[in-house]
Amino acid sequence: MDVEKFMLELERKHPGEMEYLQAVREVLESIEEIYNENPQFDSAKIIERLVEPDRILMFKVPWVDDNGQVHVNLGYRVQFNNVIGPYKGGLRFHPSVNLSILKFLGFEQIFKNSLTTLPMGGAKGGSDFDPKGKSNAEIMRFCQAFMLELWKIIGPETDVPAGDIGVGGREIGFMYGMYKKLASENTGVLTGKGLNWGGSLIRPEATGFGAVYFAEEMLKTRNTSFQGKTVAISGFGNVAWGAATKANELGAKVVTISGPDGYIYDPDGISGEKINYLLELRASNQDIVKPYSYEFPSAQFVQGKRPWEVKCDIALPCATQNELDKDDALNLVKNGCFCVAEGANMPSTPGAIEVFLESKTLFAPGKAVNAGGVATSGLEMAQNAMKMNWPMEEVDQRLHQIMKSIHGSCAKYGTDSEGYINYVKGANIAGFLKVANAMLDQGVI
């Protein structure tokens, strides 16, 4: 395989799908060497088969708002690869959603799910629906209308969606209710469910907790820990919340959170009641972080900027794709940040990653760092299949163990001759090998 030649052809087939092409290139560059050392992969055209989704369902979602106005959004499910288990991956509701973004997320999900050690294939879906400012009843009607199409291709043994940006417990509840009615079955068809009807303890916290567990393993390789460290976090959604909570618990000080309007710098640390206040803001459908600075005078609101300009030891980007570019990376390194763990999916641009790798910063990609979310979804599926619930400690322990194991896989395939762990390479190779070998086992299908 020649990556440049391959990418030229893929760009020709899928012009303008920037995020998808970016995600594919990163994986191909990491695996090129091992791919070419194993001619059986090329003979079976593993890469050509992996980069195209098995299928994409695209549908319109008509719904009626509280004033009786009709709206039409686009809905999607990209079923990418199910060689190691049922299709699995989140649903994103955000106005920016398009096919390129969902294909990048679905592609990443294949390798992430492979890394978790659990039997899950890769998928992603969502809609360009904007939940911001919508009433509860509007969210419900939209979720019901969305499920009216989606239910035809999902099922507990075929495709199990979950949350992502704009989709949390409330939306999963509305979608689950509609699925149950349409399919006449009560099964684990979605994860992230409420605790009273099949959900798993720790699933809401899992992505953020898992990210911090992973970063803890990274820090151990330099004989250090979160204790006493200053942490910059972006976003203030589900992942940022879990990461901030666990980082505080391990003795770190979280000094930033961000929204699309700018970031909050709070040198006194964001913990306890301040995190609760953020949860309130989120629950009221607020997308802005500015009010935090009115509530807590120690905090400063920096309009229109990203948090990567503050002095920190550890950075955890937890908002969205391409939110940390080359200049941000240079700033972080210059200010002494030595560990960057991606809670979000693909938050660092290729230019930023280059800076981190060249400066030998501890840097790990989303598909390894944030895999705790989907891993705990896998644990939810296991509990549903057994019709049992595990106690909190058991789920947390399993999550912790899975994150350690993913770190081990990255180190196995990513450590260079000087002992530096290239987690990008390690995660991509480890994730890829399991999927590619399973594809060889199952023949050309």
Ligand code: NDP
């Ligand atoms: P949420 O919807 O809970 O939160 C995302 C928040 O980030 C929103 O408030 C959003 O605001 C904000 N945001 C969006 N773009 C930006 C930006 N450019 N700068 C700052 N803030 C921004 O989503 P999650 O926390 O679930 O997801 C965050 C990231 O983590 C995504 O990349 C997701 O794919 C990834 N992830 C999530 C998992 C999960 O289990 N939930 C699992 C693994 C990964 P707004 O809507 O106004 O743009």
Ligand code: 2IT
């Ligand atoms: O990006 C992700 O891994 C998620 N949004 C979670 C997917 C899942 O199925 O739990």
